[in-house]
Amino acid sequence: MRSIVLGASLCLLAGCATVSMVPGQASVETSLTQSQSALRKVSAEYCTRAVQNGWVEASGGLAGFASTLINGKSDSNDARDYASRIGAKSDAPSLVLARIVSDAQAARDGLADVSREAEDVLQTGGDGTTSRADVMSYERALVRAQMAYRNFQGALGEVTTRNDMDMDIAPVDRELRSFADTIDQARETADGLADKYASLNSSIS
Template sequence: MRSVVLSLSLCLLGGCATVSMVPGETTVESGLSHNQSALRKVSAEYADRATEEGWVEASGGLAGFADMLINGRGDTPDDYATRIGAQTNAPAIVLSRISADSEAARTGLVSVSVEARAVLNSTTADAASRADVMSYERALVRAQTAYRNFQTALGQVSARADMDMDTAPVDAELANFADTIDSARDTADQLADKYASLNSIVS
């Protein structure tokens, strides 16, 4: 994912981790628009919720955040699959939890992306600030990590000897989440491009 700031992102749907760095230039932000403020607010709330709900593990600061992006789930015994009992609870309960969590994570990302597109479509001179790009990318990373954790949990419950449930509904929900992530990634690229364009004009 392109970025105008130091950015760490996961290509979870492709099974890889990438680190991208594009030099950014210092800009002076004055008079933040409502949409910009709203984007940073909802992005932060989404990232916090992903941790609070247990969709992703706490990052443990910048170093922990970078490690999570590069290595995915931590090696702690308290990962998402363990928390929902993917290998111990009744399959029906596990599948229901994965589906509900995926739907919540997906709809939350949709809401964040609505604000991101509002900034993207803004015609104000200071639209798409560096902070907007960073906050949206952080939310997107949380969504990508959550998606992979949901897939891991589904894989574990599906491999159990006592598994006798149809996973098609959960598969469909995760596919919808994957599509939402793809769309958000495209929006993030456009937002970064807009910031780069505005930054070059100012400089």
């Protein structure tokens, strides 16, 4: 119900903004629209990349997301999980650890790119420019990042329990900590976007 009210409120706001635009505002409105579109675009691209690169499994919509976050894994065949795909129990430990580091770095860098777009909307958007679509798209990217992080941790846990494991995992731990820090920062940005949108809805209720 709240989402419906927020959506209706946003439509009303959009109408008012169009009518009240004065000279000089057109370029600002255009810039904001482009910024928001960029956020939704890079968020969607990040989600797609996470699946294509095997960091996370494709989920069955919102129900799939909820199941993965609550249960720690999806309903898919366990043989298709990240640890299995990179051979955490079978390939040379050095190769497995290198793959985790590489994937974690790529996932971290990708999330940082998305967060920069989100921060741009948050910092330059003004009171009436944060849309529900912006908030939801960024939150979906954040969820993917969290799922990827958990999968990387799981794969690391599997390879470290092997009898032939004799590698130093410090570099992997450092990269995963960096990824965790980036996720924490993204979470704060997501909260800021949600607060801005909630504030907008409250001010026009």
